[in-house]
Amino acid sequence: MSRFDAESFSINFFFLRKADNLAIFVEFSCLREARAQCSSSDIRITQTGTGQVIQGKPEWKVSVEKECSCNAYGLNLVCTGFQTVEPIDPALFRVSPSNPSFCVVFNGLPLPPSPGGVTFTYAWDTQYHFALASVLFKCA
Template sequence: MAAPAALRTLFCATLILLLAKGSVQCTLDDIDISQDETGKQVEGKPEYKVTVNNECECTHWNLTLSCPGFNTVEKVDPLILRPNGSGSCLLKNGTAFYGFASLSFTYAWETPTSFTPESSNNTCPGTNRFGFRDGHY
C-alpha cells in the first residue's frame, strides 16, 4: 500500500514542477537602476547618466519610477522620462520596456535624484499585456 501512495506523491510533485516550469514571474526587483556622474557640467550643474535595465524576460508596461524632487536644467525627452509632479516619473511614456532591455538618459542638477522602481504592469512569455495566458481572457 505504501508504493501507490509514494507513486501518487511523486506524480503530483512532477505535475506541479511541469506546470511551474513555464511560468516566469518578474517583479520590480528585476528593474535595476544605476546612476553615475558623467564629469560634464550643464549650466554649472553636474550631469548624471541614469541607466535602467530590465533584468527579466518579462515586458513591463506603465513603468513608474519614484523620483522625489527630480529637477534638471538639461532637457530630458518626455518620451523617455516624464515627471508627473507627485514625486513619480513615467518611463518610456508607459510603452513596452521589453525583457532584458536597457535605456539611458542624462540630466543635470545640483544633486542626484534617487530613482527607484515604483509600479508597473508586466507580461511574461506566454501571456498578453493584461497578464492572461495567450488566447485566454
C-alpha cells in the same frame, strides 16, 4: 503544490519484440514549463556621473533595465522634487500628469531588452535617488 497550467505531461509507450515475448515499457514524464516570473526586484536603476557640466551643474546618466525575460511596462519612478537644468526627452522620462510625485519611464511602454533598457541624462547639483514606484509585467 504545483499548478496544472505550469506543467505538461507526456506518456510514451515503447514496444519491444524479442522473439515471441512482447515487452511494453511505459515512460511517464512531467515537464515543467520554463516560465519566467518577474518582480520589482528585477528592475535595475543605476546612475553614474558623465563628467560633463551643464550650466554649472554635473551631469548624471540614469539607466533603467529589466533583468528578466518578461515584458516590463507601466514603469513609474518616485521623483518628488526632482530637478534638472538639462532637457530630458519626455518619451524617455517625464513627470506623470496624474501624479507629480511620480515620473513615467518610456511612455509606459515595455522596456527595451537589456543590456540597454532606457537611458537618459539630467544635470543638477546632486545625484537624485530614484526609486521604483510601480511596474507591471506580462510574461508569455
